[in-house]
Amino acid sequence: MPYQSISDPAAAALGSSLLNRLPFVSKRWPVQSFSSAGLTTLVVLIAALVLLPLGSLLLSWQDVQWDVWKHLFETQLGGLIWNTLVLVFGVAAGVTVLGTALAALISLCDFPGRRWLEWALMLPFAIPAYVLAFVYLGVFDFSGPLQSWMRTNIDGFTWVDIRSPLGVITVLVLVFYPYVYMLARGAFQGQGRSLYEASRLLGMSAQRTFWRVTLPVARPAIIGGAILAVMETLADFGTVSVFNYDTFTTAIYKSWFGFFNLKAAAQLASLLLAFIVMILILEKQLKGRVGQSERQRVMPRHQLQGMNKWFATGFCSVVFVLAFLLPVVQLGWWIYSTSLSDLNARYMRLVTNTLLLAGLAAIATVAAASVLVLAKRFQPGRLSSWSEQIGSLGYAMPGALLAVAVMMLFGFLDNHVITTVQTWLGLQAKPLLLGSVFALVLAYLIRFLAVALKPVTAAFDRVRPTMHEAARILGHSPLSVSRRVYIPMVMPGLLTAMLLVFVDVLKEMPATLLMRPFGWDTLAVRIFEMTAEAEWERAALPAMSLILVGMIPVIALIRRSRVG
Amino acid sequence: MKAKMAAWVSGIAAATVAAFIVAEPVSAQEAAKSNELVIYSARNEHLVKPLFDLYTEKTGTKIRYITDKAGPLLARLETEGRNTPADLLITVDAGNLWQASKQGVLQPIKSETLEKNIPENLRDEKGDWFGLSVRARTLVYASNRIKADDLKGYEDLADPRWKGRLCLRTSKKVYNQSLVATMVERLGKDKTTQVLDGWVSNLAAPVFSNDTRAMEAVAAGICDVTVVNTYYFGRLQKKNPDNGLKIFWANQGDSGVHVNISGAGVTRYAKNKDAAVDFLEWMSTEEAQHIIADSNMEYPANASVKPSEQVASWGEFEADDLNVAIAGEKQIQAIQLMDKARYN
Numbered sequence: 001m002p003y004q005s006i007s008d009p010a011a012a013a014l015g016s017s018l019l020n021r022l023p024f025v026s027k028r029w030p031v032q033s034f035s036s037a038g039l040t041t042l043v044v045l046i047a048a049l050v051l052l053p054l055g056s057l058l059l060s061w062q063d064v065q066w067d068v069w070k071h072l073f074e075t076q077l078g079g080l081i082w083n084t085l086v087l088v089f090g091v092a093a094g095v096t097v098l099g100t101a102l103a104a105l106i107s108l109c110d111f112p113g114r115r116w117l118e119w120a121l122m123l124p125f126a127i128p129a130y131v132l133a134f135v136y137l138g139v140f141d142f143s144g145p146l147q148s149w150m151r152t153n154i155d156g157f158t159w160v161d162i163r164s165p166l167g168v169i170t171v172l173v174l175v176f177y178p179y180v181y182m183l184a185r186g187a188f189q190g191q192g193r194s195l196y197e198a199s200r201l202l203g204m205s206a207q208r209t210f211w212r213v214t215l216p217v218a219r220p221a222i223i224g225g226a227i228l229a230v231m232e233t234l235a236d237f238g239t240v241s242v243f244n245y246d247t248f249t250t251a252i253y254k255s256w257f258g259f260f261n262l263k264a265a266a267q268l269a270s271l272l273l274a275f276i277v278m279i280l281i282l283e284k285q286l287k288g289r290v291g292q293s294e295r296q297r298v299m300p301r302h303q304l305q306g307m308n309k310w311f312a313t314g315f316c317s318v319v320f321v322l323a324f325l326l327p328v329v330q331l332g333w334w335i336y337s338t339s340l341s342d343l344n345a346r347y348m349r350l351v352t353n354t355l356l357l358a359g360l361a362a363i364a365t366v367a368a369a370s371v372l373v374l375a376k377r378f379q380p381g382r383l384s385s386w387s388e389q390i391g392s393l394g395y396a397m398p399g400a401l402l403a404v405a406v407m408m409l410f411g412f413l414d415n416h417v418i419t420t421v422q423t424w425l426g427l428q429a430k431p432l433l434l435g436s437v438f439a440l441v442l443a444y445l446i447r448f449l450a451v452a453l454k455p456v457t458a459a460f461d462r463v464r465p466t467m468h469e470a471a472r473i474l475g476h477s478p479l480s481v482s483r484r485v486y487i488p489m490v491m492p493g494l495l496t497a498m499l500l501v502f503v504d505v506l507k508e509m510p511a512t513l514l515m516r517p518f519g520w521d522t523l524a525v526r527i528f529e530m531t532a533e534a535e536w537e538r539a540a541l542p543a544m545s546l547i548l549v550g551m552i553p554v555i556a557l558i559r560r561s562r563v564g
Numbered sequence: 565m566k567a568k569m570a571a572w573v574s575g576i577a578a579a580t581v582a583a584f585i586v587a588e589p590v591s592a593q594e595a596a597k598s599n600e601l602v603i604y605s606a607r608n609e610h611l612v613k614p615l616f617d618l619y620t621e622k623t624g625t626k627i628r629y630i631t632d633k634a635g636p637l638l639a640r641l642e643t644e645g646r647n648t649p650a651d652l653l654i655t656v657d658a659g660n661l662w663q664a665s666k667q668g669v670l671q672p673i674k675s676e677t678l679e680k681n682i683p684e685n686l687r688d689e690k691g692d693w694f695g696l697s698v699r700a701r702t703l704v705y706a707s708n709r710i711k712a713d714d715l716k717g718y719e720d721l722a723d724p725r726w727k728g729r730l731c732l733r734t735s736k737k738v739y740n741q742s743l744v745a746t747m748v749e750r751l752g753k754d755k756t757t758q759v760l761d762g763w764v765s766n767l768a769a770p771v772f773s774n775d776t777r778a779m780e781a782v783a784a785g786i787c788d789v790t791v792v793n794t795y796y797f798g799r800l801q802k803k804n805p806d807n808g809l810k811i812f813w814a815n816q817g818d819s820g821v822h823v824n825i826s827g828a829g830v831t832r833y834a835k836n837k838d839a840a841v842d843f844l845e846w847m848s849t850e851e852a853q854h855i856i857a858d859s860n861m862e863y864p865a866n867a868s869v870k871p872s873e874q875v876a877s878w879g880e881f882e883a884d885d886l887n888v889a890i891a892g893e894k895q896i897q898a899i900q901l902m903d904k905a906r907y908n
Contacts, residue, residue, distance in 0.1 A: 071900055071903065074904075075900075075903040075904055075906075076903055076908070137777075141777070142780070142781065142784050142786060143777065143780035143781070143783075143784055147784075148784075151784070151785075158784075158785065158786065159784065159786055161769060161770065163770065241736075241773060242773055243773070244734055244770065244771060244772065244773040246908055250736070253736075254736060254899070256635050257633070257634075257635040257738070258736070258738075258741065258895070258896075258899045259896050259899065260635075260663045260666075260667075260895075260896075262639060400636060403636070404636065404639050407639070407640060407643055408639075408643050411640075411643035411644055411645075412643075414644075414647060415644075415645055415647055419647065430647075431644070431647040434640075434643070434644060434647075435649065510636070513631075513632040513633070513636065514632055514636045514639075514640060516630060518602070518628040518629065518630055519628065521609075525631070529608050529609050529610065529631065532608065532633075533608060534773075534774040534775070534776045534777070534796075535799075
């Protein structure tokens with residue numbers, strides 16, 4: 001069923017049987033009219049690009065590292081899995097509740113300050129998780145200003161350890177809630193007025209309408225956002241290591257850096273991969289698909305009254321302060337209190353490198369995502385129907401391990417394919433891939449395809465078969481259709497996707513570290529150099545620069561989402 | 565329909581290719597040139613860059629480098645094999661150097677200068693790697709609450725009288741792995757396990773993610789003593805001189821203070837081996853040794869070079885004379901014992 005408009009299966013079945021009886025409504029894309037070997041090749045290439053490095057993880061099982069497994073099983077594995085589950089469920093619950101609540105308040109209600117909070121609440125997206133982690137520890141830990149003050153002013157107070165599961169979950173929720181917030185906000189605003197009015201006319205109260213109609217219709221968007229947050233959480237190493245909270249990734253890195261056993265690390269990582277595959281299948285089952293109803297009549301905003309409206313303002317402001325203002329102020333203070341000696345001529349180079357890499361990666365990734373989405377649309381088949389899930393796999397791998405897997409793939413190509421061909425052609429044998437910008441951009445593509453896929457899918461979903469057909473019936477040529485229907489309707493979504501990937505690449509650390517060409521240091525690399533030695537104050541300058549650079553696309557996103 | 569799709573696909577393909585063409589020339593420039601040295605460094609950029617700049621200024625040899633953690637750099641060297649552009653690997657911790665040697669990504673170097681300048685226990689016996697700076701890992705205590713006489717050394721911190729008074733950094737950090745590795749070598753597994761069990765039951769707080777926080781915990785009164793690398797103490801001392809913290813040299817009169825190194829080795833497939841050896845030799849001389857050690861408040865590996873004034877002010881100490889390679893050899897055992905003792 002390539003196109004259905006309601007998430008409930010029974011209703012979907014009913015809907016499609018109704019559609020069948022209407023003579024002029026086509027429910028599928030004209031598959032027969034288009035088939036291209038070129039498109040298939042591209043899809044296979046992209047799928048191979050993602051699957052080959054991950055496949056190399058599976059190859060590690062040829063040589064099972066019993067010693068490491070036995071040791072981990074006897075000592076830590078149980079605790080690590082438990083810690084990971086606590087973290088994943090905590091973050092999933094936290095971002096779902098917080099992101100949905102904020103989105104509902106912002107898009108369905110009206111209260112003082114709503115207009116600026118609407119965009120302010122997106123800004124935390126520009127803050128890397130590891131930065132918020134070290135800022136929070138700096139502010140709230142025993143050596144920070146808060147507890148130092150309490151020690152001197154409150155009798156008998158020694159300290160509170162904030163490095164608890166709750167502490168880590170809080171930090172991760174504060175950085176990842178924007179995923180849910182942004183997607184849910186779009187879903188609330190995009191669902192239009194008709195459903196709401198129908199429900200009210202049928203006698204449901206406004207409150208019941210929210211729980212029974214508005215929220216369920218937004219469910220796919222909310223789940224989509226929560227899944228992104230969960231995948232980021234599973235891949236996270238920076239935040240948990242700042243808090244010294246051991247998770248499954250800890251075991252992976254211990255096997256690699258401690259036992260010097262990359263094979264065991266790959267084996268552990270492939271288990272993580274299996275877990276992610278399960279989540280993605282679950283998501284596919286859980287989500288269904290929802291089409292958009294007409295967008296011209298936007299939902300009415302509910303005017304909050306009395307205490308309620310100030311509560312709404314207060315709640316949204318507190319989230320904004322905790323997730324954005326506080327870290328920015330603290331970073332500013334650290335920058336102010338250290339000398340600005342790091343701010344030299346080379347610093348501009350860091351910024352331009354960062355921008356250039358993120359820009360290239362955003363274009364390439366969205367291009368690849370568009371190919372996958374187009375293939376799914378015009379050439380439904382087994383491969384393309386799973387392309388979204390395949391494309392999502394890279395996102396949830398611990399970054400350093402994915403980076404190594406990608407590096408090994410490119411190293412293999414360099415050593416066994418490229419140099420062989422060069423020798424065969426009589427050229428000087430010289431590896432081309434490793435250490436090139438090209439390879440690094442491909443690594444970003446593999447990692448962040450998932451981020452692009454969701455908005456790109458949504459963008460193409462806006463163009464319905466009927467629109468395409470209407471334009472054709474009105475006598476437009478295919479070229480004119482693409483110019484006058486597709487491009488105007490799809491471009492905003494593609495831009496959104498590019499901006500999302502852009503921000504994620506800015507924050508990316510392990511692949512950049514491992515695969516950057518000589519001289520291509522970025523802001524994230526500089527942050528790594530400082531935090532690796534716990535020099536938080538000196539990390540503040542690159543961190544603040546990263547946030548400022550990241551805010552440009554976030555603000556662009558906000559402007560887009562206002563217009564669209 | 566066909567035309568539309570073709571336009572889309574070719575447009576996207578063209579954009580992708582264009583993006584990569586823009587990027588490609590940069591990497592194509594990377595052919596190795598003769599008076600150029602390529603270095604992979606796990607030592608931080610701001611510690612190695614002044615050294616590279618000075619050398620370029622003196623000799624005209626251009627140095628290109630990337631920095632990363634040791635693990636990924638080793639994986640990259642291994643993957644690149646004979647095609648690697650790297651001539652020299654610089655990394656911290658003898659365990660990492662030992663592992664690099666074991667993986668076969670380094671080559672033995674015979675050099676009288678290096679053998680003269682770098683003591684035998686700070687370099688590989690085959691010449692695969694050489695220590696360039698020494699970092700001492702010892703006790704730091706709250707001088708306003710306890711007296712130096714109360715302290716003895718690492719093993720003594722397992723004694724029940726330290727219950728609820730000890731802070732430690734995580735065992736995931738290689739510095740602690742190396743410390744415990746030398747303990748395994750000297751005391752054997754059983755004795756080491758007893759020490760680890762004692763440490764864990766004496767902890768005043770869950771382990772910390774870095775040395776600085778562990779010291780701050782001592783300063784804040786959460787515990788009385790911790791184990792850290794001295795340069796972290798130096799940094800904290802610069803930032804906040806009156807925090808009451810003092811260094812205690814551990815195990816004087818028996819095994820001595822545990823020391824580790826940062827060091828370097830020439831890669832197996834170095835394109836520019838002679839230049840790499842020249843640079844390595846220069847790094848063992850007094851001029852470079854001052855920069856290497858002083859920039860991070862470490863001790864020079866070359867025994868004839870004096871440490872900086874601040875470092876010297878912490879006093880002299882007897883260092884453990886085991887070859888630092890032990891840190892690598894016994895690292896896995898050390899981690900296994902720490903995991904079993906639930907020292908995480």
